[in-house]
Amino acid sequence: MIEVRNVSLSFEIGKKDQKQVTPVLKDVSLNVKKGEIVTVVGRSGSGKSTLLNVIGGFIHPKEGQILIDEVDVSGYNEAQFADFRLENMGFIFQSFQLIQSMTAFENVELPLILKGMSEGERRVQTQALLEKVGLWAYKDHYPSELSGGQQQRVSIARALIVNPPLILADEPTGSLDSTTEEELLGLIQSLNQELGITFLIITHDQEVAKIGHRTVEMVDGRLKEGVRI
């Protein structure tokens, strides 16, 4: 499902004549099979989020290749990646990234508008997903009127609405208390088991790392396989 082949990436900071080059990903390769949950651990600043952003097509490395579901997306431009994401990937972030001026319903529905789906179909699909995450009763609430756990459920429903085979998550439980975290991990596991969705999850948290069928560790820009939690 995900194949990262020998990706290296550096960030350049500073002005033209005093540029500092920081290598962030060093010859990283990673294979995630269909239906797997892979968790990525590692110290702060080791390059985990950068790796996720590379796989999601938000950062384009000059070296290496990325294949998603056997499609080589390495050469895609922004527009091609945006289209590809809408069909193939969902995202969950620590900070939820919901649109504050939109209700739960509208946040979940938005990707379907971007896909050009008719209003009737959008309503049916949005309702089905809000019911799945247990939030249909909250459909008209704005993010500020929802708890952290509820907001994260809305963001999961939004990630799922395009029926993606793959979900990328960056610290998905980072803003949640431990009971809510447990519920959310249960939801992720059932989505994996029932719908076969592949997950790549970045985390600092051992409890989250444990739900991975496999855990890898970023150490100073390099990826280590076979990590025990």
Ligand SMILES: Nc1ncnc2c1ncn2[C@@H]1O[C@H](COP(=O)(O)OP(=O)(O)OP(=O)(O)O)[C@@H](O)[C@H]1O
């Ligand atoms: N846009 C950017 N420009 C310059 N440097 C960056 C940029 N993004 C990240 N970095 C640097 O790259 C390194 C890796 O950052 P990254 O966010 O990938 O690490 P991380 O392992 O996800 O950390 P955390 O767990 O704290 O989120 C850090 O040294 C960071 O300062």
